[in-house]
Amino acid sequence: MPFLPPDATPWWATAILLADVVLRLGTCVRILMRRHDVELSLAWLVVVLVFPFAGSAAYWLLGEIRIGRRAALRSLDPHADTEAYLRGLRERAGAPGIGDALDRRFTPLAVQAERATGVPALPGNRLKLLPRTGAAFKRLAGAIDRARSRVEMVYYIFMDGPASVPVMDALVAAARRGVACRVLVDALGSRSFLRKSPQVERLRAAGVELVAALPSNPWRMLIRRVDLRNHRKLAVIDQEIAFTGSMNLVGPRRLKKAAEVGPWVDCMVEVAGPAVGPLHAVFLEDWKAEKQPMPALLEGHRLPWEPLRERRERPRTRGVSVAGEGRPRSPQARDRIDDPPGYDPHAEPERGTSWVQVVPSGPHLTGQSIRELLLTAVYAARRRVVLTTPYFIPDEAVLVALTSAAARGVEVALVVPEVLDSALAQAAGEAHLGDLLEAGVGVHLYRGGLLHTKSVTVDGDLSIIGTVNLDARSFYLNFELSLLVYDPAFTRELVTLQEEYVARSLPLSMEAWEARSFPRRLIRNGARLVGPLL
Known part of the structure; x- marks a missing residue:
């Protein structure tokens, strides 16, 4: 059997070396042609040049923003109802001119934000800062308990535990009494909850529509970056009150206990007023992006300078099931529910003073x-x-x-x-x-x-x-x-x-x-x- 001379290189080693060189060159050309920010391009070039094969593979999997063609089309094409609502909101909000009401230093900021997102700054909001997890979750659960029509939530991390279970109990009770409950959780951030928690079956059995956002698997990695996540934290109740901020639906000591970093310190903001409408629109677009049926967009709040208008009464239904009785109604039916005793659909809510965008x-x-x-x-x-x-x-x-x-x-x-x-x-x-x-x-x-x-x-x-x-x-x-x-x-x-x-x-x-x-x-x-x- 012939032996290679000591200085010879096996053909397969040469082939691997050439393949790596070609792959690196091709990846570097791709990075330069994509016109990333200079810092980002340099960082990827370092990774590609330092790590053979792995650096190039990492770039092709994670280096470009790919959310999938269909998902991109759904995200870039707002629902007609949402677009019409925001267009009307911009027309209504522009009545007094934001420059007449805000500090002149921040008028350019408000204009810039509106041009970037299509959402104007809106007056007349009441805000409550909630810096303690326990108190924040009690406020959220209480708002869900008072819900008459619909509860809609999107959270990056949804996890059961002593702090968050009361919110889930409120969701179950609301769904059983006929309130439309829609919950969107990030498939990666809430992976352990979706796979292991008994609360998942309990919520769905009660009629809560629980959907995983941006699901990932090995096949999806070829068409979409798996690390693009829905990092939002938002709850909207009856399009009248909303909660948002940095707080996931999980107790402060339940997150990443193995990291030994102590409790997570967060805050949440409770919003009531015209800004709830755009927050609701954010949820609806996220819901639509997961190919879910688009719920109706409710009528928005009156802006402070607008005259009082006759409010349309919410359609009423009979035979609303109570906890443990009957079958959950369809999502369309659950958007309509009998108002509680003493509810006046014509009453004007208390006005706030905050401009919110x-x-x-x-x-x-x-x-x-x-x-x-x-x-x-x-x-x-x-x-x-x-x-x-x-x-x-x-x-x-x-x-x-x-x-x-x-x-x-x-x-x-x-x-x-x-x-x-x-x-x-x-x-x-x-x-x-x-x-x-x-x-x-x-x-x-x-x-x-x-x-x-x-x-x-x-x-x-x-x-x-x-x-x-x-x-x-x-x-x-x-x-x-x-x-x-x-x-x-x-x-x-x-x-x-x-x-x-x-x-x-x-x-x-x-x-x-x-x-x-x-x-x-x-x-x-x-x-x-x-x-x-x-």
């Missing part, structure tokens, strides 16, 4: 609306900007906005958890803190658990609150939801909460930052290179 964002929308709105808000600041986020992995534009604000005399404070559930995300985020400290930005490391509240306040007059982290994933990839609140009174409440976070944090000094060991600095700076991919 609903900002949905996601990979199906053109541009990077929420990132651009954040930049506009920071550049409008004159006195103080406070940001809280669990994941801080900024791109160059966000970093420059924050350091420029500090350089022009604005007090800038960033509050992030001292310990994260992801070592790589923490390393990539910490790599940017030195730049902030050098510019005079105050950095505070929260020690009371994993701070998960995503909030920004500007000059005590403007609030941005919702589901968006300050990282590329929230800016470009996930389906997110934010509220722009143009209201000093509400913003003062949020600032008070942010100051509570600061009080439970360790201020990071430049001396402590410079005292890091060489291995730690090396790891952080290396993680910074792949930060745009996280």
Whole structure:
């Protein structure tokens, strides 16, 4: 049997080497031709060139925004009812001119947000900040208990436990008395709940329509990125009251216990008023994207300057089943239910004073609306900007906005958890803190658990609150939801909460930052290179 000379290379090794070279070159050309942001392109080029085969495979699976052709068409083509509703809302909201009512600094922000999303800023809202999970879930369960017609929810993480089961009990009771209950949960974020929880069968048996959003399997990976997730947290009851914010439907100590980061610290906002309509439209579009029958869009709230109008009574039905009796009615029938005793369909609800703008964002929308709105808000600041986020992995534009604000005399404070559930995300985020400290930005490391509240306040007059982290994933990839609140009174409440976070944090000094060991600095700076991919 002949033997190869010592310096010969087996043919199969040469073939593998050539295949890797061709694959890398092809992938690099693809990256350059896609015109990603420079930071993102450089990060992918590093991954492709450093890791043979695996780097190229990772790019083709995760490097481009692909939600599937059919899903893209459904997302980009709003339902006719939703489009008509938002078009009418824009016409109605434009009556007094937003510039006549808001601080002139934030009028461009409101106009920019409306052009990006089609949703105008709306006055007359009542907001309640709910910074404690137990109290927030009690408010949500109570609202579901009072529901007359429909309960519609979308959550990234839905998990049973002592804190969340009362909400599920309220859903079961509502469905059994004939209320239409529709719940959309992210297939990946709520995977353990969908696979293992006995609550799934209990909810469905009661008549709750429980649907998994963005389901994933090996075949779907070929046509759609599996890491594009519905990260929203939203509940809408009778299109009269809504709850949104950073709070998943799970107890604060149930999330990622193995990571040993302590309780998750969140907040929720209860909304009543005209802004509930656009929030409801967000749910309806998410529901439609999963090929579900489109429920009817209810009549919106009267705006403060509009005359009182006769409200149409909700169609009534007879024979509504009570808990444990009869069969659940069809979704169409459950949109109509007898009103409770004492309910007056002509009564005007109590008016609020907050201007609120609903900002949905996601990979199906053109541009990077929420990132651009954040930049506009920071550049409008004159006195103080406070940001809280669990994941801080900024791109160059966000970093420059924050350091420029500090350089022009604005007090800038960033509050992030001292310990994260992801070592790589923490390393990539910490790599940017030195730049902030050098510019005079105050950095505070929260020690009371994993701070998960995503909030920004500007000059005590403007609030941005919702589901968006300050990282590329929230800016470009996930389906997110934010509220722009143009209201000093509400913003003062949020600032008070942010100051509570600061009080439970360790201020990071430049001396402590410079005292890091060489291995730690090396790891952080290396993680910074792949930060745009996280």
